[in-house]
Amino acid sequence: MLQASNLSKFYGHTVALHPLNLTVQRGEIYCLLGANGAGKTTTINLFLNFIQPTDGSALVAGIDVVARPEESKAKLAYIPENxxxxxxxxxxxxxxxxxxxxxxxxxxxxxxxxxxxxxxxxxxxxxxxxxxxxxxxxxxxxxxxxxxxxEALLLDEPTSGLDPKASNEFSELLKKMSQRGVATLMATHDLFRAKETGTHLGIMKEGRLVEQLTTDQINHTDLEKLYLKHMN
Amino acid sequence: MIKSLIYEWKTIARERWLSVLFLLFFGCTLFAVRNGREHVGDRAAAIDKARHEQEVAEEATRFEIDSIARGLKRYEQSWLDPRMLSVYGQRMGRVVAMDPQPLAFVSTGQSDLFTHYTKPKLYGEAYALGFSELSNPVKLLFGSFDLAFVCIYLLPLLVVAFSYNVLSAERESGSLRLTLAQPISVFGWLLRKFMVRFVALAAVVVGSMMLAFLMMGLGLPHGTVRMVAVILSYAFFWFALSFWVNVTGKSSGSNAVKLMSAWIVVVLLLPAIIGQLATQLYPVPSRINMIHQYRVAEAEADKRASEILKTYYRDHPELARQDSSQPNRYQFWIEYFASIDLIKEAVMPVVDRYNRQLASQQAWVDQWRFASPAILLQDALTDLSGTSARHYSDFRQQVIAYADAWRSYFMPRMFRNEWMTTEALDQLPRHTYQSQHVRSSFLIDLLVMVLAAIGVLAAGWVTFRRLSTEQLLAG
Missing domain, CATH: 1.10.8 (Helicase, Ruva Protein; domain 3)
Incomplete structure (x- = not known):
């Protein structure tokens, strides 16, 4: 449903996103983890066609977001941090x-x-x-x-600043959406919530996707260790 | 589509400060219309009074002439006898008036600079009439608080207040991100937002005016539709400009500064510069100088009166009396008439220069009015109101023509040494004010204004095409 193929973004010599390959299928909730400036928001913005990719392509339900932005946006929903x-x-x-x-x-x-x-x-x-x-x-x-x-949901740190109860309610809603077959790509800092809600996890660092795994492969403690290992 | 227009309207309608702004606009409109109506009322009343006085005086004189003819009354002093053509022609000059047009209250224009009626006489400085150094057509454009002032000055401010941040506010509040994630043409979406605002403002402007007209008992004067059309096209221009500024994608503050600068240039600076240049490039000769020259020529003619008369008779043998056994009772006047051409000749260069300069000034302003929509609107409104410089210049010509007609009526009869009779009273020339032959610039003004607005909108489109979504979101 959401597919990035060698998707990259450069600002002059600065690399915001190294060539990224990523797929989110129907019903999956893919959580992108990483520090600020790791390229999570850039990835989401590329799927929204808010910024132009330097190379590669982003597809929503097989539709190229640059070539046919109105059609791809018709299939997308977006919830920013605020x-x-x-x-x-x-x-x-x-x-x-x-x-x-x-x-x-x-x-x-x-x-x-x-x-x-x-x-x-x-x-x-x-x-x-x-x-x-x-x-x-x-x-x-x-x-x-x-x-x-x-058919696809793009979320940019949607639970930051929410109290635990609200955050939990939100996660339940995401699960319901995924049961309906909605593909979700969510940038988040909340490891706990990512492990609870997500089906897939990706860790980004300095514009690179350095780790991909499914949530059932790992427990909370190991996820935190893995995350910190990449950050240090 | 319609739903998004409805919601756009709802968001505007729920802003309280806008209602306050519109109430203020209505208040200004009402005050302006009241001022205009009062001004026109004074003008019409002055003309009516003069006409009434003329009627009363003419009736009394007719009665007196009749009494004298029946031998019931006689005058020892001939200079009081109303049968004397010279006495009648000098004292009973008829009112030549410039009646106000139905929309005269909209724009004061030049109407506070000139008199609206005069009574040309046999003897006098008809050619100096209306000469004024103040008649610069732009200088006093915006002198009084009339409807034209409200529209030229205040309406753009309302448009700016209403639209300067249509796009930037969405970005600054954050809702733009969600909107841009929708499957829409952003240009079309923004254009719709402007359209709703334009329609809302048009409704307020037209509503305020109609309400003010009705409250002031003016009804819907002839020409109202054209007036509304040109005012709305002016508002359209400002919306187009605001649209352009909006799609540069800068902050609300930056937009406001740009639009206020545009307002200063278009409404204040350009008209002031063009008006100033008109007087500097084509200065009008001084009125004092003109009257002085007229009197010098008169005095000169007086000195050589008999000599001039002899030459005059040689040129106009038809005016010489067959029976010259009795002296002509109008001898002084005949000498004056004979010298009129000479006086005219002496004054003509100054008059011509005055006319030329005035025409050049007018031509200059006519030509440069396209530089600022504010001047265009002013021109169109004075055109509809019948208070433009062209109207006053035309009225001056009408007065001069009438003064000539008046003199031409009396002159041959005085050469023939005749009396005024009651029958002759009905044949005296009359003046009816006509403004139809004043060249109207209204349609051109309207057309250029609309084209200018469309041009600015097109520039906005070009600017928008160059703007990426990234820039749009970043500001």
Whole structure:
């Protein structure tokens, strides 16, 4: 579903991403680990066509993101670290608005259902986003992804700054999405959450993917050791 | 598509400070329309009063002439006798007025510089009428708080306040990232956002004006549609400019500075420079100098009166009386008429120079008005209001023509030594103000304004094409 082939990004002589080969299949949750500046966000931005690759290609459902950006974006949902929505609109209205941008039309009941599935309590649906906590906004982000019928999910440190309960709820939502066959690529610093939620792990360092493994191959302690070994 | 327009509208409508801004605009509009209406009311009232006084005076004089003819009354002193053509022609000059056009209240234009009615007489300085060193067409463009001022000055500020950060605010708040992850054409999306704002502003502007017109009891004067069209095209230009500034992808602060600089250049600097250059390149001769020359020529003609008259009779044998046994009671006037051509001849160079300079000034401004949409709008609005420099220049010509007609009526009759009769009263020349033959620049102004806006929009498109998503997100 998500595929990077020799995908690289250079800024002059600075290398942001060494040629990267990575595949995320339907239903997989691929967690990218690494320090700040390791190339996690660059990878996600390349899949979103926010930046132009220097070489290689990024495919979403087999669609090249540079050649056919609108088609590839139709299949993607994206939740950045700090999801900002329209503060003057309610949660429900935001989902409706972004669905309209993605050329989807829903009744009020359908929109309510998406928000409920995303775990947002009913009484908040019609309140303005400006009154929402970060966790609530991330849930609206999930609702937008659900409404968009996204086949792939790109997440850039979505749980940073969330309290443990909210973080846990978010992980549960990701698992639900993956059960529906959504391919997820998530950049995160949270080793624990990555091991709990993810199906695959990748460790990045200085623009290179230095380690790939599946979560069932390793326990929490070994993952931390492995991670620190690469960082030192 | 429609849904995203609706949500765009909702986000705008929920901003409280914008409602405040619009209330302020409505207040300004109402105040401006009130000022304009008062100004035009004074002008119309002055003309009506003059006309009424003329009617009363004419009726009284008719009665008096009739009484004298019936032998019921007589005047010992001939200079009081209304039957004397010289007395009537000098005292009973008819009102030549420039009636206000239906939209005169929109733009004061040159109307506070000139008189709107005059009474040309037999004797006098008709040619000096309306001469003024102040008649520079741009200098006093924005003198009073009228609707033209509100539109030229304040409307762009409203457009800027309403649109300077359409794109940058999305980036700065962070919502742009989510938007750019959607399968949309960003250019189209941004254009739609601007469109919604333009329509909202147009509704507010038109609504404010119509409401102000109705509240001031003006109804919908003839030409309102054209006025609204040109004002909205001006707003369109500012939106286009703001769009261009937005797609350079810089911060809100940078956008605001750029747009305010554009406002200063387009609204303040360019009109001031063009107006200043008009007076510097084509200075108008002084009015004092003109009147002085007129009087010198008059005095000179006085000295040589009998000699001039002899020459005059030689040139105009048809004016010589067959029966010259009695002296002509209009002898002084006949000498004056004979000398008029000489006086004209002496003054003509100055008058010509004045006319030429004024025409050059006007041509200069006409030509350079395309440099600033603010001047274009001002030109279009004064054109619709009938208060443009062209209208006043045309009125001056109408006054001069009427003064000639008045004199031409009396002159041959005075040479024939006739009296004024009640029958003759009905044949006196009348003046009706007509503005139809003033060349209108409205359509060109409108067209150029729209083209300029489209041009700026196209420049915005080119700028946008060069902007990568990366730059768009980074700012």
């Amino acid at each position: 999801l900002m929505l329209y503060p003057n609109l309610s949660g429900l209205e935001n989902v409706d608005y972004f669905s309209a941008l993605a050329r989807q039309r829903y009744s009020r009941d359908e929109l309510t259902a998406f928000l409920t599935q995303a775990g947002l309590q009913e009484e908040a649906h019609d309140k303005r986003i400006s009154t929402y906590s970060k966790g609530m906004r991330q849930k609206v982000g999930i609702a937008i992804a659900l409404a968009k019928k996204a």
